[in-house]
Amino acid sequence: MPPATHPTAAPAADLPAGPVAVIGAGTIGAAWAAFFALAGLPVRVADPAPGAAARLDAMLERARPAMQALGTLSAAPTAPVLAHGIGDAVCGAAFIQEALPEDLALKQRAYRDIEAAAPTDALLMSSSSGLMPSALQHGLRHPQRLLVAHPCNPAYLMPLVELVGGAQTAPAALDRAEAFYRALGKQTVRLRREATGHLVNRLQAALWREAVHLVAEGYATVADVDRAVTDGLGARWTVCGPHAIFHLSGGPQGMAGFLDRLGPAVEHWWADLGQPTLDAATRALLVAQMQQAAAGRSPDQLARERDAWMLRVLGLRRGDPAD
Amino acid sequence: MPPATHPTAAPAADLPAGPVAVIGAGTIGAAWAAFFALAGLPVRVADPAPGAAARLDAMLERARPAMQALGTLSAAPTAPVLAHGIGDAVCGAAFIQEALPEDLALKQRAYRDIEAAAPTDALLMSSSSGLMPSALQHGLRHPQRLLVAHPCNPAYLMPLVELVGGAQTAPAALDRAEAFYRALGKQTVRLRREATGHLVNRLQAALWREAVHLVAEGYATVADVDRAVTDGLGARWTVCGPHAIFHLSGGPQGMAGFLDRLGPAVEHWWADLGQPTLDAATRALLVAQMQQAAAGRSPDQLARERDAWMLRVLGLRRGDPAD
Numbered sequence: 001m002p003p004a005t006h007p008t009a010a011p012a013a014d015l016p017a018g019p020v021a022v023i024g025a026g027t028i029g030a031a032w033a034a035f036f037a038l039a040g041l042p043v044r045v046a047d048p049a050p051g052a053a054a055r056l057d058a059m060l061e062r063a064r065p066a067m068q069a070l071g072t073l074s075a076a077p078t079a080p081v082l083a084h085g086i087g088d089a090v091c092g093a094a095f096i097q098e099a100l101p102e103d104l105a106l107k108q109r110a111y112r113d114i115e116a117a118a119p120t121d122a123l124l125m126s127s128s129s130g131l132m133p134s135a136l137q138h139g140l141r142h143p144q145r146l147l148v149a150h151p152c153n154p155a156y157l158m159p160l161v162e163l164v165g166g167a168q169t170a171p172a173a174l175d176r177a178e179a180f181y182r183a184l185g186k187q188t189v190r191l192r193r194e195a196t197g198h199l200v201n202r203l204q205a206a207l208w209r210e211a212v213h214l215v216a217e218g219y220a221t222v223a224d225v226d227r228a229v230t231d232g233l234g235a236r237w238t239v240c241g242p243h244a245i246f247h248l249s250g251g252p253q254g255m256a257g258f259l260d261r262l263g264p265a266v267e268h269w270w271a272d273l274g275q276p277t278l279d280a281a282t283r284a285l286l287v288a289q290m291q292q293a294a295a296g297r298s299p300d301q302l303a304r305e306r307d308a309w310m311l312r313v314l315g316l317r318r319g320d321p322a323d
Numbered sequence: 324m325p326p327a328t329h330p331t332a333a334p335a336a337d338l339p340a341g342p343v344a345v346i347g348a349g350t351i352g353a354a355w356a357a358f359f360a361l362a363g364l365p366v367r368v369a370d371p372a373p374g375a376a377a378r379l380d381a382m383l384e385r386a387r388p389a390m391q392a393l394g395t396l397s398a399a400p401t402a403p404v405l406a407h408g409i410g411d412a413v414c415g416a417a418f419i420q421e422a423l424p425e426d427l428a429l430k431q432r433a434y435r436d437i438e439a440a441a442p443t444d445a446l447l448m449s450s451s452s453g454l455m456p457s458a459l460q461h462g463l464r465h466p467q468r469l470l471v472a473h474p475c476n477p478a479y480l481m482p483l484v485e486l487v488g489g490a491q492t493a494p495a496a497l498d499r500a501e502a503f504y505r506a507l508g509k510q511t512v513r514l515r516r517e518a519t520g521h522l523v524n525r526l527q528a529a530l531w532r533e534a535v536h537l538v539a540e541g542y543a544t545v546a547d548v549d550r551a552v553t554d555g556l557g558a559r560w561t562v563c564g565p566h567a568i569f570h571l572s573g574g575p576q577g578m579a580g581f582l583d584r585l586g587p588a589v590e591h592w593w594a595d596l597g598q599p600t601l602d603a604a605t606r607a608l609l610v611a612q613m614q615q616a617a618a619g620r621s622p623d624q625l626a627r628e629r630d631a632w633m634l635r636v637l638g639l640r641r642g643d644p645a646d
Contacts, residue, residue, distance in 0.1 A: 102588070130588055152555045153572065160555035187554045189547040197592045199543055199551035205592040206533035208565040210526050215566075220522055224512040226564020228522035231510045232475045232483035234560035239632035240625075241549020242531040243538075247613050247622060248629060249476065254622045255613040256606075263601045265425070265453055269520045269528040275593075278586045283579075290570050290578040299570060299577045302563075306571060309562040312639050316632070 018094025019044065021118075023086060023110060025052040028127050028155065029099030033080040034063035035156040036097075039184050040074030044081050046089035056080050062307075063156035069311050070157070072185045086110060087117035094119070095180055097149070099127040104135055115141055123177055125149035129201055132194045133166030144170035149177055150198055157310060159187040162198045203242075213274025215289065216282045222289035238313060341417025342367065344441075346409060346433060348375040351450050351478065352422030356403040357386035358479040359420075362507050363397030367404050369412035379403050385630075386479035392634050393480070395508045409433060410440035417442070418503055420472070422450040427458055438464055446499055448472035452524055455517045456489030467493040472500055473521050480633060482510040485521045526565075536597025538612065539605045545612035561636060 022033040025047035033056055037043045045056060060079065067073040083089035090096055096118060100107050107126065114124065124146040126136050137143035147165050152158035161181045165174050178188050191198060197205060211225045220228070236245055243255070250258030276282060294302065345356040348370035356379055360366045368379060383402065390396040406412035413419055419441060423430050430449065437447065447469040449459050460466035470488050475481035484504045488497050501511050514521060520528060534548045543551070559568055566578070573581030599605060617625065 130592070152559075158555065158558070160551065162551070162555075187550065189543065189550050189554075191543050191547075193540070193542045195537070195542045196595050199537060199548060200555045202537065202592060202596065203530055203533050203548075203551060204556060204565070204568075205589055206596050207526055207530040208569070208589070209593050209596070210529035211565045214518070214522060214525065217516070219516045219518045220512065220514050222566045224514075225522060225526070226566050227510065227512050228483065228485070228526060229560050229564040230562060231512075232481065232485075232523045233527060234557060234562070235481070235633045235636045236475075236629070237552050237557035237560055238636055239553060239557070240629050241552040242527070242534045243545045243549050243609065243613055244616070244625070244629075245527075246531070247617070248626045250622065252622060254610075254617070256610045259601060259606050259609070263606070266528055266531070267601055269453070269525060270532050270598075272519050273525065273529050273532070278582060278590055283582050283586070286566065286582070287577075287579045290566055293567070294570070294577070299573065299575060302567070303571045306559065306563050306567075309639070310558045313558045313561055313636060316635050316639070 019092060021046065021083075021089040021093035021096045021122075022080070022099060023047075023089065023096065023114065024099040024101075025049070025055055025082075026099065026101070028151065028153070029097075030055045030059040031063065031153070031155040032097050032099055032127065032151065034059040035067070035072075035184075037080045038063055038067050038073055038077045038156070040076050040078065042078055042081075044083040044089040044093065046083050046086045048085070053082050056082065059156075063154075066154075066157050066307065066311055070185075070314060086113045090114050090118040090122065092119065093122050095123050095125065097125050097127060102128060102130060104131055107131070107136055108139065111136065111140055111146070121145065123147075123173060123180070125177055127151060127155075130197050132196065133164050133169060134194060135166075137166045137168050143168040145173045147173055147177055148194075148198070149181070150200070152200060154307070157307065157314070159185075159314065160200065161186045161188050162191065162200060163188050164191045164194050164198055166194060209276065210273050212276045212278070212282065212286065215285060216276050217274065221293075222286065223293035226293065238316075342415060344369065344406075344412040344416035344419045344445075345403070345422060346370075346412065346419065346437065347422040347424075348372070348378055348405075349422065349424070351474070351476070352420075353378045353382040354386065354476070354478040355420050355422055355450065355474065357382040358390070358395075358507075360403045361386055361390050361396055361400045361479070363399050363401060365401055365404075367406040367412040367416065369406050369409045371408070376405050379405065382479075386477075389477075389480050389630065389634055393508075393637060409436040413437050413441040413445065415442065416445050418446050418448065420448050420450060425451060425453060427454055430454070430459055431462065434459065434463055434469070444468065446470075446496060446503070448500055450474060450478075453520050455519065456487050456492060457517060458489075460489045460491050466491040468496045470496055470500055471517075471521070472504070473523070475523060477630070480630065480637070482508075482637065483523065484509045484511050485514065485523060486511050487514045487517050487521055489517060532599065533596050535599045535601070535605065535609065538608060539599050540597065544616075545609065546616035549616065561639075 019042040020036045022029050022045045033045050126148045133148045137146040147169050150162040152160045181188050246258045247255040342365040343359045345352050345368045356368050449471045456471045460469040470492050473485040475483045504511050537543050569581045570578040
């Protein structure tokens with residue numbers, strides 16, 4: 001629903017104090033590093049893989065015009081510095097953004113290395129898209145300062161960060177993380193309980209499950225299901241979430257009116273939704289039809305077109321809806 | 324995904340020939356009547372309820388600035404005429420858009436009245452959001468010209484129309500309906516098989532089911548789940564559908580790369596999705612939290628804010644993504 005106060009993408013006047021360390025310079029980590037640096041924070045990055053420096057440079061080049069367009073580019077941007085390992089990256093850091101592959105044991109090993117060198121009050125923020133913070137913080141000496149801070153892709157562009165505490169996370173750590181991201185112009189949502197996939201990936205997976213069902217059972221093609229979303233649902237979902245949409249279709253009584261009138265129909269649809277599996281035949285169908293829908297354009301070319309469109313949509317959000 | 328050819332909301336130079344009848348002037352029917360009239364077609368409306376004329380006037384006033392902004396307003400708009408019953412409305416009509424309440428028996432009775440007075444080659448297009456065309460056409464004398472043409476709300480604003488044929492629908496009827504809506508600047512998708520809820524409502528119901536689960540189980544509030552959509556998923560879904568999003572996150576191999584790398588994680592999330600019911604406790608929770616999220620704004624006020632935002636988002640789609 002339209003926010004009661006209009007969101008602003010502009011960073012606050014007071015930048016969060018202290019340098020940032022980014023652990024891992026894959027797609028997510030490099031996007032975070034570019035975002036923090038272009039927002040004006042000193043950034044040190046740990047990634048032993050060859051090509052990390054080139055990936056950071058490429059991401060910085062891609063993020064700069066996007067952040068300029070969104071108004072989140074600092075007047076005094078920095079550039080990420082590639083550190084000599086985790087210990088070197090986190091030494092003296094106030095905020096540590098971990099963006100390693102989704103492997104619990106790998107991440108837990110990295111957190112032990114991080115704790116050995118980082119200040120005891122540094123915030124540990126995992127970008128994990130699916131793992132639970134309770135599992136990540138298991139065995140740490142100061143587990144109360146670890147949380148999940150999951151961005152939407154790409155992190156330099158998309159406003160949302162999901163914040164999730166584990167069993168041992170201190171509320172003050174979540175408060176501090178919230179203030180940190182908001183000072184940088186991000187929108188945050190805080191989960192009250194941890195869930196695998198948090199909110200965004202669960203909601204996305206739920207919609208895609210039905211999309212796959214519709215394709216696998218021959219109701220529509222990949223291209224047509226995608227158009228049902230881009231031409232039918234996407235525009236409304238930039239301003240109203242799924243609950244608000246139904247609230248607004250319920251007449252003067254809002255959600256209560258909707259549930260009275262259409263609740264039974266929705267439950268009927270729920271009962272009819274599919275439960276597909278990604279078996280070999282379904283995978284082949286999805287790949288073939290996606291290929292056809294792409295009409296010869298490469299994923300990289302499509303991604304650039306997507307980012308250009310999204311920038312324009314996100315740019316709208318900075319304005320007043322009553323304009 | 325960004326369309327290979329850019330969509331245009333402007334109506335084609337050649338308007339579809341022939342007058343339109345709209346059966347039912349509730350929210351959906353009045354929006355259709357306003358859309359057809361402001362696009363320049365002669366429109367006759369059947370609705371016995373008191374207040375139909377006032378509803379048509381109010382909708383016309385609301386639709387005019389929206390269609391002007393989108394470029395779909397005709398240089399020679401008409402105004403819907405309230406007819407004396409169904410027979411009077413459909414006499415001489417080439418296109419008949421039915422928008423009666425979701426009651427199969429009620430609609431079937433109306434179709435018998437329509438067939439008694441309409442030209443035998445008039446297209447019968449039902450706005451039903453959930454009923455199957457095979458059920459609607461049952462017992463008609465000329466069932467081959469009936470199909471479902473389901474709009475997104477509001478029909479004067481949203482580009483998408485879902486076209487669904489039943490067991491007896493002639494392919495030529497679907498072709499003719501497609502040409503009709505496209506000439507008026509709409510985007511159409513055609514289902515290959517009929518499904519309860521078509522595409523849009525099934526996909527929306529799938530996402531909302533998980534949204535309700537997250538609220539009912541206390542993972543997040545209505546407001547926060549909605550923000551996960553508006554701030555996280557909505558912007559990308561205006562340009563890339565659910566398949567294209569994953570195609571673009573799969574590296575150079577696209578969808579195949581995504582399925583190899585993340586297919587198992589998605590199936591893991593699928594298995595964990597909720598199956599809530601709209602019982603009394605859940606309904607009370609949704610109503611109370613929605614009330615809180617609305618922060619004192621009425622559904623009508625929120626709907627106006629939504630339409631203003633959506634107009635701006637849809638306006639973007641008329642431009643070139645490479646701008």
